Amino acid sequence: MPVRRTVRVAVALVAAGAVALAGAGCSSSVTSASAAVAEDADGPTAVVGAGLTTVVEGAKIIVGDPKAPHTATVYLDPRCSYCAKFEEGGAVALAQAAAEGKVRIEYVVASFLDARSGGTASARAANAMRAAAEAGKFAEFQAALFAGGGAEDPLKVADRVEGLRSAEFDRAVREDTYHGWVASAEKAFEDSGVGGTPSVLVDGRQVGVGGDALYDQDAFARVLRDAGV
Template sequence: MSKRNSQASKSAARERLRIERERQAKRDKAKRQVIVAGSIVAVLAIAGGIGYAVVQNNEPSKWDAAADAKVVAPANTSGKNGSTVVIGESKTDNTVHLYEDPRCPACASFEQTVGETVNKGMTDGDYKLSFTLGTFLDGNLGGEGSKNGVSALGAALNVSPEAFLEYKTALYSTKYHPEETTDDLAKDSYLIKVANTVDALKDNKKFQDAVNKGTYDAWAMKMSKTFDDAKGVDSTPTIKINDKVITNPSSVADWQKALKDAGVTK
């Protein structure tokens, strides 16, 4: 090979190498741009996710919103926000006031042991029955069963006082009252299932719609506030006869004695 040809070959080789380096540089630049763009997208996605989570955390819960919502009070209530529930026509001025929480196991035990006798005294005209329903166990144990249960009881009360009493009895029954630490009452389907054992509520579309739509959620929150503000009430059940707290009866005999001691019966 001549010297000229050798130099030409070297020049051509250098040119090819230059061109290849330029191509590689362009490919590297494009790759870096893709990586940077991907990183930006990832950062934006993370930021967006964090932002969404912050917004979600700052949004009020269903029950926080209900606490500030306009109250729809059930029928058969009175007083501010319908938070007074009094049932019965008494021949006297005697009133038995029950403070209960739907999730409360002691309330369930009281209902199972004495509830029928308590209701009979009301129907016999010995006294009126007054109810204030609390939701503090949701706060103590977590969950929404107490609040949802009170709302459903409001839906039953809207049907009739009798439906309310029968539904409350069913919710507190050995068959349907859940363990305190479970939250079955938070499920609308469970509340409706129990209601279907009560004649006035069985397949009652108006009642079911009220439960599913949370018609009485705001009322439940106001009722709960009334419970929290009640004097002399620091546990459930709390029972007052003519505004005086009594020792919770553990038997029908205890209940009858409490009524006699309070001068309600002889």
Template structure:
């Protein structure tokens, strides 16, 4: 991790980071691993999915929630009692499964009534196209169309078509990005690269080694788990937050 990173972790956070890393490792069991090539986490492993309020919870990890009301890569009230942070890659098949099958149900069940806020973190780990898709999503967000881009990029078949320059522009158009010239400038900007790098540094500092990885009020969860895993964690976190 670069010396300049703002995500300095103390002993407590380091312990939780080790847990998240171990859970990710157990989920993937690769023969070899490097930051540039990381396996996707299957729907078989999670950390802290118990409904017990404090089981698997690391309160010090709650500080990673930004709670910025102007964050275009977030949905839900900034003061929601529960924040789910997702670290994901647009080339990750399991991330797509979560985006299509689980996330919409969580938004319908919890975000609308004010319990849950979801904050996205770009965690591109599958090479150049992953990086471009992450910057494109950020660029779409600058025009208020991140979640529309997110839906288009995770639609069935999008990953297989790849995320070349023409494809991400087509996705931006599908997402309703109004100014495609500005989108292109933002996509290739230093600001986009810094934003994506900051998200990556945070994920690596937390020990995330696969996508998707999640924090629910400081409770690590690895992989595209069944929806019951997330509802149990959100319900427990909500009860604890309201005590």
């Protein structure tokens, strides 16, 4: 897949975590999970992430300075309520680190919860996330998506994002334009071995495993510092 660059794409920061090791999360081995979701569709991660350059490379969405000294790989499923909880906590700290040029973030958007919970909401949301990135509104769309629980009609989510709805975006959502990319991202998640969402790897090493550090901004900032970020 050719590299696509979108300047001033604000990326909502969500991540994935290995449920087999962490205390809570959405696992590929269970049918459902529940947690508090983000309440603000224009939350702090969207604000902090505004202005970051985004590059789509293969199955990953790369956010931040490509020359940053550290790389954080994050895994998410749009229907995972714990990913929404991370959006309000540790993801803010990660966004700040990216905005400061300390880390570049590689997002892998899974859709395994469709198979576990039924329907196609995760895949449809992942397709729309890619379309929102092309439109320069990824952060805002991601925040609105998680505020609605991740299973809402993507076009209704887009209605809450100023300037996102367009003929091109609507067509990409309705025609499932990026279905091949969605499948590749799911395979990348499956091949990673992390097992669930939310998970974060810094320079290839999983961090924030166990406890609630992923869901607390200050605690996750300490996790990042301990990892050298």
